[in-house]
Amino acid sequence: MTRPKPDARIRRQLCLGLFAGLAAGSLAGPLPAMAQGDAYPNRPIRVVVPYTPGGVSDAVTRLVMQKLAQRIGQPVVVENRPGANGMIGSENVARSAPDGYSLLVVVAGHAINPSLYPKMSYDPLKDLTGVSMIGRIPLLLVSSAQLPPTTVKELVGWGKANPAKMTFASSGNGSGAHLAGELFAQSVGMQMTHVPYKGISPALPDLFSGQVAIIFDSVQTMMPQVKAGKVRALAISSPTRWPAAPEVPTMAEAGYPGVTAGSWIGLIAPAMTPPAVQAKLAREMEAVLQQPDVRARLIDYGIDPVGGKPEQFQAFIKAEAVRWGEVVKKSGLRLE
Template structure:
């Protein structure tokens, strides 16, 4: 056998290494180019008929039209979204099994220390469908008419400064904890089995404030039953243009609300993720889709997979700190 000279051996090794790298990349590239060539399954980890389910079916119908393949929506509710999420976390990372999640996806790790999967490591972002900001409202039976007055009133009347939520660990609960920490208020949390049962107590002033969606609360504001104090969003909301943001009210850190987005198993090829996010962007730019999402109280977003994954991780850190500082515990 002829022995190669040192320089020749180095050149050959470099060539073999380059070839191996290209060979490894080709399957992912080919999959991205050919993807999708069969139906896609999208799991909604909540019950049918809710906002997340309705929005998913709207968006996935439009996505199917663009990619030329069926997109089958499957409901797998339970355990605050963790049953359906676990199913997708353990599915093949090929782009044919996807998951729609809401803010609980990033919050769950701080509320449930023992999970059967790691939301931040076993799943990865594809596209944020939209943001759903919360509205801070107060009882019309109480004197305060804005956030500054509510904070002053709450400090003077701590025994009456109660806020309601739809349950321990819910978005409304954590928003209240965040506001309490930012404003230096001592508030009593009163969990209900949903927002509707809390409304009579809010109307009479037994509950001082509540955080809920613009879509739910603005009709009550217009009816004079509650006062809109601030929107927990960086910018004012089109459906409530006269309501100031929390930043305008002096509390820029109090941004709260839910969001909804599409994610995939963590090892899904980048080319497939890029294809999905590009098509999702196109869907979310369609005027009829935007109009329907805004009607649901959702601000369409879109964006690249890495942007969404960075956002999810930052939300996990942010709400983890709120949970820890507020001593939030689930029974």
């Protein structure tokens, strides 16, 4: 017996049902992790630097991303979106599609901002996720050469005896130098007065003359001033001595192991970026950071190359947020 053929109306319903089922399946979730990792990247990648062009963060990003582009065979376009302590560019990427084609380079302020700003339009720890740490940036504690202290212990003793003169400069409220100074004061039990400037350069004349006593800043910025005799390098915040300043003791060697202030720079992505894409980016970044010429350039910038897996970097960011959140809370600092 011959089975009757469905009429045109039924055939249309069957076709529509099949199409809807396929569409629903494609929208139900992302491609399998292996497929995403294999296909990525197949077009240019945008990397946002939420700071002004020409700074260390911008220069380091352009160096590393040029090498990354060579490895992945796709252009990597660096885009500067400065403003609001890095939050303008960061929000832009946080709101971008989590497909690995919009990435962000940040420094330590990324983890500190939630403690400083009570109202943020995005959540740095939930809307963005770590991919690869590019490197750690130790800070030098330097004092004016016009003042008596020549060691950290002498500085603490002098500062406690002269509280009105115990001032520290920074590049602005909430900056890495500011929070390093707050951590130092809290760790040694000393009252210090913060003097913010609009950048490091305006602070230097007052530091040279002794109008401000100390500053925490990068090796790259401060070592030329140390060699010129304008300031004294008392200690460095890294776990080990820095190759470009082997004569400068670590804070631990100086007797203050709790002062591990320093910045860092790293690559992050929107939070829902597929794990396989994050892992591939991290592997390629690791390979870039192992290149001798890249390592040499980063060390010249005062950066210790790191690399690592996405989950390691994200755990580090969260730990930094907690650590610096406690420093901010004790200091009573709030920014709007």
